[in-house]
Amino acid sequence: MDADKSTLLSQGSAAYREYLTAQAVAAHVTAQALGLGPTDFFGLNLIALAGSMTAGELAERTGLSTGAVTRLIDRLERAGYVRRAPDPADRRKVVVEPTPDPDGRIDAVLAPQRTRMGEVFADFEPRQLVVLFDYFARAAIALRQTAHDLQGD
Template identity: 30%
Template sequence: MDADGHARGYWYGKDPGQKELAVGVLNALRDYRVSEQAMRKRTRSSMLMGEKDLLALRYLFEAEADGRVMKPKDLGDRLGITSASMTTLIDRLVESGHIRREPHPTDRRALIVRPTPASDQEVRHTLGAMHRRMLDVASALSPTEAEVVTGFLRHMSEALDTIDEEPGEATHS
């Protein structure tokens, strides 16, 4: 174990040199994820919301910022939940005053869901200082450092998004 409580080489072997630096990067990334998860838990607790509720608000804020509207089905697809679960989530968020149902602007048979101004203010109040601190850290990077970090995180996302074959399913040529 190192001073931060990380098991050295548990997943990655015990090779010295470059691999040790890479393991340090992965441990720092793991620590960041733990901090981010703790922040999300504090936010959910503070706002008395579940994870899907907060994620729904995020998607609705993004759509509104982009000038798009979201039907309940669109939001359910983004969240990966069933129509019944989406109805329950929307009912809960309407009841709490975080979103509202409105007629679709061009399809009179459809409804859209939008965040309320009060929910926008609540999210900004709850997360504003943390987002400013994060932006300050990212803004302190040089352009070259920002490109390296961005590239690294995109490649890590690709590595995590790749589905590995089950053991024994690999094709042998």
């Protein structure tokens, strides 16, 4: 790696750490606004992104035990954010699906963040957005792998 890139990466480290911390704080506050704990909010987000998943898949993605995931799903179901449904591929299994947001509670809580992030993205050219979104996708893989490694799986 050349010296200029090394210097840039060193200087960018603080900005990156600041971003990660702000993201984590925003997620915690968002979870609280929805009446959820942070782990429940992260689990709900994983379920919503996947469309549905089994408890085992959620345990694998979160690193939680199956017992902890069952309790997480119970809390999300009681709060009306998910429902259990028969797995169409295996009737012995259950999948967890996000429920619609009929009262708009989730959208209302996320609206300010979506607006502000939309303003940030509006300042970038389309080719820059391609780079940003490529970064998000690749960084998500790297972060999931890091979590997997730290869990010792």
